[in-house]
Amino acid sequence: MKAVEVxxxxxxxxxxxxLKGISFxxxxxxxxxxxxxxxxxxxxxxxxxxxxxxxxxxxxxVFGYELPKEAAEVRKIISYLPEEAGAYxxxxxxxYLNFIAKFFGDGRKLQNMVRRGVDIANLGERINDKVxxxxxxxxxxxxxxxxxxxxxxxxxxxEPTSGLDVINAQEVRRIISSSVEAGVAALLSSHNMLxxxxxxxxxxxxxxxxxxxxxxxxxxxNKYDAGNIEEAFVKAIK
Amino acid sequence: MISNIIKKEFxxxxxxxxxxxxxxxxxxxxxxGNMIGNIGETMKEKPVIGIxxxxxxxxxDVAMSxxxxxxxxxxxxxxxxxxxxxxRKENGVALLAISEDFSQSIYANQPGEIEIYWVMRGAGMMxxxxxxxxxxxxxxxxxxxxxxxxxxxxSFDPALVLAPTKRVETTFFKGKEIEGVSPGxxxxxxxxxxxxxxxxxxMLIIMAGSSVIxxxxxxxxxxxxxxxxxxxxxxxxxxxxxMVGSALVGMIMAAIYMIGFSRYMSSFQSLDMxxxxxxxxxxxxxxxxxxxxxxxxxxxxLSLCIVLGTFAKNYRSAQALIFPITAVALISAFIVMFKDFxxxxxxxxxxxxxxxxxxxxxxxxxxxxxxxxxxxxxxxxTAVFTVVMVGVAVRIFNSxxxxxxxxxxxVGPGRLAWGFRRR
Numbered sequence: 001m002k003a004v005e006v007x008x009x010x011x012x013x014x015x016x017x018x019l020k021g022i023s024f025x026x027x028x029x030x031x032x033x034x035x036x037x038x039x040x041x042x043x044x045x046x047x048x049x050x051x052x053x054x055x056x057x058x059x060x061x062v063f064g065y066e067l068p069k070e071a072a073e074v075r076k077i078i079s080y081l082p083e084e085a086g087a088y089x090x091x092x093x094x095x096y097l098n099f100i101a102k103f104f105g106d107g108r109k110l111q112n113m114v115r116r117g118v119d120i121a122n123l124g125e126r127i128n129d130k131v132x133x134x135x136x137x138x139x140x141x142x143x144x145x146x147x148x149x150x151x152x153x154x155x156x157x158x159e160p161t162s163g164l165d166v167i168n169a170q171e172v173r174r175i176i177s178s179s180v181e182a183g184v185a186a187l188l189s190s191h192n193m194l195x196x197x198x199x200x201x202x203x204x205x206x207x208x209x210x211x212x213x214x215x216x217x218x219x220x221x222n223k224y225d226a227g228n229i230e231e232a233f234v235k236a237i238k
Numbered sequence: 239m240i241s242n243i244i245k246k247e248f249x250x251x252x253x254x255x256x257x258x259x260x261x262x263x264x265x266x267x268x269x270x271g272n273m274i275g276n277i278g279e280t281m282k283e284k285p286v287i288g289i290x291x292x293x294x295x296x297x298x299d300v301a302m303s304x305x306x307x308x309x310x311x312x313x314x315x316x317x318x319x320x321x322x323x324x325x326r327k328e329n330g331v332a333l334l335a336i337s338e339d340f341s342q343s344i345y346a347n348q349p350g351e352i353e354i355y356w357v358m359r360g361a362g363m364m365x366x367x368x369x370x371x372x373x374x375x376x377x378x379x380x381x382x383x384x385x386x387x388x389x390x391x392x393s394f395d396p397a398l399v400l401a402p403t404k405r406v407e408t409t410f411f412k413g414k415e416i417e418g419v420s421p422g423x424x425x426x427x428x429x430x431x432x433x434x435x436x437x438x439x440x441m442l443i444i445m446a447g448s449s450v451i452x453x454x455x456x457x458x459x460x461x462x463x464x465x466x467x468x469x470x471x472x473x474x475x476x477x478x479x480x481m482v483g484s485a486l487v488g489m490i491m492a493a494i495y496m497i498g499f500s501r502y503m504s505s506f507q508s509l510d511m512x513x514x515x516x517x518x519x520x521x522x523x524x525x526x527x528x529x530x531x532x533x534x535x536x537x538x539x540l541s542l543c544i545v546l547g548t549f550a551k552n553y554r555s556a557q558a559l560i561f562p563i564t565a566v567a568l569i570s571a572f573i574v575m576f577k578d579f580x581x582x583x584x585x586x587x588x589x590x591x592x593x594x595x596x597x598x599x600x601x602x603x604x605x606x607x608x609x610x611x612x613x614x615x616x617x618x619x620t621a622v623f624t625v626v627m628v629g630v631a632v633r634i635f636n637s638x639x640x641x642x643x644x645x646x647x648x649v650g651p652g653r654l655a656w657g658f659r660r661r
Contacts, residue, residue, distance in 0.1 A: 082464040143465075
């Protein structure tokens with residue numbers, strides 16, 4: 001079964017068309033990257049798949065569940081990490097993980113989820129401090145922990161390393177890779193083409209609401225006779 | 239340099255979105271003021287009264303002369319029941335009945351008796367103004383009689399000269415006949431219903447409302463809303479959870495506020511009368527209705543706030559959105575304090591009924607006077623209002639509205655990022 005199937009997806013904001021009929025698939029156990037410049041439609045695509053935005057036309061299925069009809073079922077199996085996500089500042093990191101985990105289970109299942117979240121966030125004793133006191137990198141690690149602790153079938157990660165320094169970004173990438181090895185499918189967006197090349201099994205290049213090319217990093221570089229994905233992207237949109 | 243900063247601050251703060259609520263509120267206050275009327279004008283107006291003079295002595299002539307000179311007399315004959323009916327018909331304040339032996343008693347060094355049948359229409363602060371002018375008339379009657387007594391003979395008992403009449407009062411208030419109490423005294427007894435309860439409810443609505451609107455603003459400012467909306471939880475549960483959480487916070491805050499306020503208000507209550515003696519006590523069933531009215535109004539207020547909260551872009555804009563709720567709660571409280579539901583103009587009555595917060599403010603007073611229809615109707619209305627507002631809120635939570643803004647304009651290819659406003 002496909003983790004995600006997007007067919008001819010169109011998304012309008014009033015008279016502005018943000019997505020102009022994009023189609024792609026994400027397989028189980030793979031990391032699929034949507035890459036493109038700011039305003040290309042990456043976040044709109046991810047938000048629509050994450051059940052946050054209504055579909056103007058086209059179709060989306062997530063592990064066989066159709067949107068928007070089965071949005072409630074989809075929410076049970078996905079985990080979404082928005083680009084500039086925050087956590088509740090008056091809660092401690094531990095309280096925040098507990099708050100989220102309670103939506104996905106109770107008893108031992110809840111405890112295991114929280115333990116996994118704590119491990120992924122890797123904040124040490126600071127997990128018991130208020131989120132308000134966290135640095136940007138710590139807060140992002142907590143949020144990645146939150147997103148992956150619930151063992152989602154599909155993790156939707158919007159610019160997962162946005163604003164992080166090299167060390168923290170590398171750590172977050174490592175966490176995503178190891179989660180996928182454990183069976184999670186991941187759909188992520190980034191405008192950092194190097195990151196996508198390193199992390200993703202397959203890539204779609206999106207520009208102006210249209211997917212201009214897709215395939216593995218090697219396929220795309222080959223197709224456009226480019227030394228890296230950035231170069232391939234520039235050639236693809238010309 | 240400083241002018242540059244002032245100019246920047248002014249431009250940032252003086253925007254249409256901050257002006258609109260102020261302008262709307264100013265218009266609403268102005269309209270309400272016009273509808274309620276002017277206290278000064280009401281006081282200048284001659285009170286409408288009826289007189290039953292059963293005495294043919296010279297002192298009742300003095301009283302009649304003072305009364306007919308300073309009041310609009312709509313009945314002047316000998317049948318008290320007929321007179322009372324006429325006063326009611328003419329929207330009068332009272333029927334004054336001068337006893338048969340009025341002059342004779344006074345000349346015998348005994349105060350002459352005036353029976354006053356008050357027709358009280360409302361328990362608001364402004365509703366007792368016209369009865370206050372009649373009180374003034376009675377003082378004028380006393381002065382007139384005192385002057386005549388002194389002119390005629392200086393050997394009268396000074397105490398009698400200072401207070402030549404005594405009053406026997408009966409107040410008719412919404413079908414109840416309350417003996418021995420004037421509208422002023424009754425108004426004082428009902429002060430807690432007229433002032434304290436509206437203020438308690440006003441504070442509760444403002445505190446709880448500001449909690450829920452701020453919560454929406456904070457969700458957006460802290461970027462936690464998107465995560466919340468992708469969790470496996472029903473949108474209606476998010477809306478209800480926010481409402482109940484905010485209601486609890488609001489109730490705690492309002493309770494703290496009211497501890498101080500009730501101590502402050504208790505210093506104004508001069509009369510310590512038992513309302514049960516006048517058939518105005520509430521039973522268990524009444525208190526349940528008051529509780530139901532308060533609960534539904536609180537939910538109605540919070541559901542309205544959560545809809546408003548969806549417009550908040552951040553914590554700061556959420557604070558501005560609290561203003562209309564505060565203003566509406568203030569208007570409700572002031573109307574209930576100053577006027578009774580039955581004594582306000584029809585247009586204002588519709589407005590008062592439409593504002594869900596006014597129902598618990600009026601509930602106790604209405605139940606004391608057996609006006610169950612208004613209370614139960616109010617509960618039903620606020621329940622329907624809540625359901626509609628929760629439905630609207632859930633609909634908004636299910637739409638793109640929470641996360642996306644309105645389209646400003648198409649700016650052409652290549653500049654898509656600026657084509658719509660993000661919220």
